[in-house]
Amino acid sequence: MKDKRPNYLMGAYVFLICCVLVFPLAVVLLISFDTSPYISFPPKGFHLGWYRTLTDNPNFILSLKNSLVIAVVSTCLAILVAVPAALLIARRSFPGRNLLYALCLSSLTVPWIVYGVALLFLWSVAGLHLSIWTLIFGHTVIGAPYVLRTATAVLVNLPSSYERGARSLGASALRAFFTVTLPLMAPGLRAGASFAFIVSFVNIPISLFVTTADNLTMPVAVFNYMQYNFDPSVAAFSVVQLVFISFFIGFAVRAARGGVVR
Numbered sequence: 001m002k003d004k005r006p007n008y009l010m011g012a013y014v015f016l017i018c019c020v021l022v023f024p025l026a027v028v029l030l031i032s033f034d035t036s037p038y039i040s041f042p043p044k045g046f047h048l049g050w051y052r053t054l055t056d057n058p059n060f061i062l063s064l065k066n067s068l069v070i071a072v073v074s075t076c077l078a079i080l081v082a083v084p085a086a087l088l089i090a091r092r093s094f095p096g097r098n099l100l101y102a103l104c105l106s107s108l109t110v111p112w113i114v115y116g117v118a119l120l121f122l123w124s125v126a127g128l129h130l131s132i133w134t135l136i137f138g139h140t141v142i143g144a145p146y147v148l149r150t151a152t153a154v155l156v157n158l159p160s161s162y163e164r165g166a167r168s169l170g171a172s173a174l175r176a177f178f179t180v181t182l183p184l185m186a187p188g189l190r191a192g193a194s195f196a197f198i199v200s201f202v203n204i205p206i207s208l209f210v211t212t213a214d215n216l217t218m219p220v221a222v223f224n225y226m227q228y229n230f231d232p233s234v235a236a237f238s239v240v241q242l243v244f245i246s247f248f249i250g251f252a253v254r255a256a257r258g259g260v261v262r
Contacts, residue, residue, distance in 0.1 A: 025242065032235035039230055050236040060237055063221035070132065070217065071200040074139035075147075078196045079189060081140065082147035087181075090155035101152070105145045112142070116209035123210065132215040138206045143196030150192030154185045194248045202245060 027041060035045030054060050089101050107115065119138050123130060162184065166176035204219040211220050218241050226234055 028235050028238055028242075031232050032239045034232045034235075037231055039232055039235065050231070050233045051240075053233050054237055054240070057233070059216060059221050059225070060218075063216045063218045064240070066132065066215050067201055067218040070136050070139055070215075071197045074136045074143055074200045075193050075196045077136070077140040078144040078147045079193055082144045082151055082192070083185075083189070086148055086151035086155055087177075090152050091160065104148055107141050108145050112203065112205035113209075115142070116206040119206065120209045130210050130212050130215075135207060135210050135215055135217070138210055139200040139203060142203070142206065143199050146195040146199065147189065147192035150188040150195075151185060154188035155181075158184055190251070191253075194251050198245055198248050201248075202241070 030043050031039055031041060032050055033046040033048070034040065034043035035047050035049070036043070085104055089097060089104075116138070119134070123134055128134060158181070162180050163176050166180045167173065171179065202219055203217070204223060207217045207220050208223070211217060216224075218237070222234055222237055222241075225237075
C-alpha cells in the first residue's frame with residue numbers, strides 16, 4: 001500500500017502557508033467591522049458603520065470610479081496593442097523576433113516606482129498636463145505584457161492549420177482571424193486581460209507620481225487618507241478593493257482552466 005504520509009505533510013505545509021498569507025487579510029476584515037473610532041485589534045465590537053461612511057467620503061467614491069475607468073480602458077488598450085504583437089511574434093519568423101518579444105515584455109523588469117518617476121519627467125518634458133489619459137497610458141504599458149504573454153502562449157500552441165483551413169474555404173485573413181483565431185485565443189485573452197485589470201486596479205507607484213486630485217485612484221486615496229486618519233474606514237475601503245480583486249483573480253483562474261483548444 002502506498003505511503004500517504006508525504007501527501008499529508010505537503011497538504012499540512014500548504015495549509016500552514018495559506019494561513020500565514022490569509023491572516024493579515026482576515027485581520028483587515030475584522031478591523032473593518034470594529035466599533036472603535038481608531039484601528040485596534042482585536043475588535044471591541046462589530047457593526048457596519050464604517051462601510052456606510054464610505055458613501056459619505058467623496059474622495060473614496062471618486063477614486064473607486066477612477067480606478068474602474070482607468071483599469072477598464074487601459075485593459076482594452078492593452079488588448080488592442082498585445083494581440084497584433086502576439087500574432088506577429090507567434091506567426092512570423094524574422095530576424096530579431098526574440099529581441100522584439102523581450103522588448104515588449106521589458107516593462108515587467110522595470111520597478112514601478114522608477115517607471116512612475118520616468119513617466120512624470122516624460123510628461124513634464126513633453127509639456128503635457130497630467131490627466132486621466134496620462135494615467136491610462138502608464139497603466140496600459142504595464143498591463144500589455146500580461147496580455148501579450150498569454151496571447152503568445154495560446155498562439156504558439158495553436159496550429160496554424162486552423163487558419164489555413166479557413167482561408168482555403170474562401171475566408172479573408174480578417175474574417176479567418178475573427179471567426180477562427182480570436183475565439184480560440186479567448187481563454188488566454190480573458191486571463192491576460194484579468195491580470196492587466198488587477199495590475200492597474202492595485203497600482204500605487206505609477207499612480208502616485210502621475211495622478212492629480214481629479215483622477216485619484218483607490219490605492220492612492222487609501223495612502224493619502226492614512227497619512228492623516230487612523231480609523232477603520234480605511235480597512236472597510238480595503239475590503240471593498242479586495243472584493244474586486246478577488247473577483248477578477250477568480251475570473252482569470254477560470255479563464256485559464258478553460259483551455260486553449262477545445
